[in-house]
Amino acid sequence: MEDSAPRPIRSVFAWLVGASQVLGLLAVVLTGVWMGHYRGGFAWDGSAQEFNLHPLCMVLGLVFLHGDAILVYRVFRNEPKRNVKLLHGIIHLLALIMSIIGFVAVFDFHRAGKIPDMYTLHSWCGMATLVLFCIQWVMGLMFFLFPVASSWLRASYLPIHVFCGLVLLVMAIGSCLLGITEKLLFSITSTYSQFASEGVLANILGIVLVCFGVLLGYLITKEEYRRPPNPEEESLSVHFKTLTEGGSSTF
């Protein structure tokens, strides 16, 4: 479907989306290089190589796929809403599966190595993010994909769902940064302060994740990039205008 936005807005938007994908993929690649090259690769046997799946799955699932699942509402803002909703739900499902694999990997590694669980700030923030992400996904499924709630309830829940989605993306990125710091201080305590290449690479990964989050936040919240009102969908969809005084965006 033809984009109704003026050409300069479309062009800037396309560049920003492209940049966000480069940053997101770069974060996944840097995590893979860190764990694959510096930390001995991957396995599923309770060893440190099983732990290595944890950062990779979390960056891929809770950050990159989670961010892209939100972004589809902006990228495909002129496509039929039902298709975009379905894509949003499917990418979130992939994100959820990756996150659960990452979650199991770290607890399996801790159990095998008799390492205590859930005492660090990273584990508290990460667990809160994953639990809330699961709740958000189930609620989204019930309210919007298989609407069991009334139109009024869906309309009331929509702005909360949108706000929580962005908060959870930020929390996921924050938890990753805490995990990076924790892993470096556990693994390369003596050489980190001498700017060991592993430490610099992991720090750069952290900065790339922050940039990905800022760019996604900009693309998601900028008024011009929101889904334009579509009169044909008005009777079927939930519309922000009915919720907020003078608001103009649809989701």
Added chain:
Amino acid sequence: MEDSAPRPIRSVFAWLVGASQVLGLLAVVLTGVWMGHYRGGFAWDGSAQEFNLHPLCMVLGLVFLHGDAILVYRVFRNEPKRNVKLLHGIIHLLALIMSIIGFVAVFDFHRAGKIPDMYTLHSWCGMATLVLFCIQWVMGLMFFLFPVASSWLRASYLPIHVFCGLVLLVMAIGSCLLGITEKLLFSITSTYSQFASEGVLANILGIVLVCFGVLLGYLITKEEYRRPPNPEEESLSVHFKTLTEGGSSTF
């Protein structure tokens, strides 16, 4: 000036603002207790007690005061815009002074103890936040308090200023969480995993900071809590409607 919003919206808003202040002050108090009780108090002599000023100043300046400086646009949304702008700038100035004291304290401590600087992800994120915060403050001063720029430039810069303000608050909170993790892993490595009271207190501080950020984010971005349009100010102020297609908020 009388608030034009309906009574239930005013009431929920007041409770949420109250809760944000409780969380913000709680974060400052918890940081004070952590540094004062567990880490030996405060001094200005290059010792570990001088370092202890760093977390306290950063939580007070870059998080609590920074958040409140943004919040004044919502709390005093029916007061004359000039007064609110002035208050916004003054609280930000206090935040900047506190942050610079905190910044000097940690570098002074590192110099005295011959501890390397700027190698951790916390230091990279924290430095980026502080530098961008300084730039944001100077730009805000030039554009809005002593307007040296044209109306068109001010109007173009306003949404960027607003977006960056919220991003910097999130980055400040993220940097604090990284600092908490770093400090705990440097100081109580052996007892952290046994849920030592210091570790639990610092983790709770981290969660309180996250909750403060989420609540501030909600209060700042919610459409109903934005400054209502004021025809008397229209000719003097920058109005979002001229910037974004169909937007309704003023700043």
